[in-house]
Amino acid sequence: MLVGYSSSSSEEDAEAGSEAERRKSLEDDFPAKKKPRTEEQVSKNRLPLPGCLLSMFPDEEEPETEDSSLHGGRIRSFKHERGNWATYVYLPYHPEEDFMELLGELLHAAETRGVVLTPQEEFHLSLSQTVVLKHHWIQPFTQSLRAALARCRRFLCLAGRLKVYCNAERTRTFLGMEMLTGHAQLLELVRVVDQTMTEFRLETFYEDPSFHVSLAWCVGDSSVQMEECLEQLQNLVDEHEDGPFQLKLECSELRCRTGNKTFRFPLEST
Structure with missing residues (x-):
C-alpha cells in the first residue's frame, strides 16, 4: 500500500544537511587563496581572521548550496536559509549480516523489474518530522528532550512487512x-518528543504514523513500479533461508541529529 506521507522525508533533508556540513568543514580547513593586497589596502582594511581560527567555529552557519546533484539527486523539503539546522529525532538500527544479505537480494530483484534502488547510508526509525532549529536553540532543545525522556524505558520492536x-x-x-x-511504545515516545516540539512551536509528528525503517530509495515518484514488484520482494522476506526474516530493533537509545551534530539519549533499563 502506498503511503503519501512519510517520516522518510526527514532522511533526505538530514542526509543533504550532513553532506553540506562536511563540505563546509573542508572549505573552512582549506580556504581559497586570495590575491595579495597592497600596503595601502592593508592599512585601510581590518586584517582577516586566519583560516585556522575560522574553522574552529564551523557550525555557526550552513552553506547556501541547493544543487541536488551534490546529494544524489535528492531535493530539500524546505528552503535552506543560513543559521537554520535540519533536525529530527530517531531510533538507530544497527544492521546484522543477515539483514545486509537480504537487502542485497531485494535490490537485485527490484532491478530485474526495472526499479533501481540506492541502499540507505544508515538505517533508523524516525520519531519526528524534520524541523528547523536556529543554532542558539540547539542546547535548550536537546536539554528539554533529555528531561522528557528521562523516565522512558527501553524495549524491542520487530519489523517484517515491506511497504512503499x-x-x-x-x-x-x-x-x-x-x-x-x-x-504502543513507539507512540509513547512520539508523545514525549512532541512535547518538546510543541514547547519550541515546531511541527509535531504525523497523527497516524507508519513506523518503519527505510531500506532503500530512488529519485522521483516510482511508487507504481515499486508496488508492482512488492509481492515478489515480500516473498524474499517470507521465504528467507532461516525462516521469515524479522528486523529486530533494540529501542535502547534515542538520537537527535541537528546539522552535523548527533545527541544521544539512553533509555532506562527494564
Missing part, C-alpha cells in the same frame, strides 16, 4: 520495512 513510501513532494520513493510490534 513516497515523500510529500513526490521527489523520492522509499522501500521500507514496517514495524509489526512495539506500536
Whole structure:
C-alpha cells in the first residue's frame, strides 16, 4: 500500500544537511587563496581572521548550496536559509549480516523489474518530522528532550512487512520495512518528543504514523513500479533461508541529529 506521507522525508533533508556540513568543514580547513593586497589596502582594511581560527567555529552557519546533484539527486523539503539546522529525532538500527544479505537480494530483484534502488547510508526509525532549529536553540532543545525522556524505558520492536513510501513532494520513493510490534511504545515516545516540539512551536509528528525503517530509495515518484514488484520482494522476506526474516530493533537509545551534530539519549533499563 502506498503511503503519501512519510517520516522518510526527514532522511533526505538530514542526509543533504550532513553532506553540506562536511563540505563546509573542508572549505573552512582549506580556504581559497586570495590575491595579495597592497600596503595601502592593508592599512585601510581590518586584517582577516586566519583560516585556522575560522574553522574552529564551523557550525555557526550552513552553506547556501541547493544543487541536488551534490546529494544524489535528492531535493530539500524546505528552503535552506543560513543559521537554520535540519533536525529530527530517531531510533538507530544497527544492521546484522543477515539483514545486509537480504537487502542485497531485494535490490537485485527490484532491478530485474526495472526499479533501481540506492541502499540507505544508515538505517533508523524516525520519531519526528524534520524541523528547523536556529543554532542558539540547539542546547535548550536537546536539554528539554533529555528531561522528557528521562523516565522512558527501553524495549524491542520487530519489523517484517515491506511497504512503499513516497515523500510529500513526490521527489523520492522509499522501500521500507514496517514495524509489526512495539506500536504502543513507539507512540509513547512520539508523545514525549512532541512535547518538546510543541514547547519550541515546531511541527509535531504525523497523527497516524507508519513506523518503519527505510531500506532503500530512488529519485522521483516510482511508487507504481515499486508496488508492482512488492509481492515478489515480500516473498524474499517470507521465504528467507532461516525462516521469515524479522528486523529486530533494540529501542535502547534515542538520537537527535541537528546539522552535523548527533545527541544521544539512553533509555532506562527494564
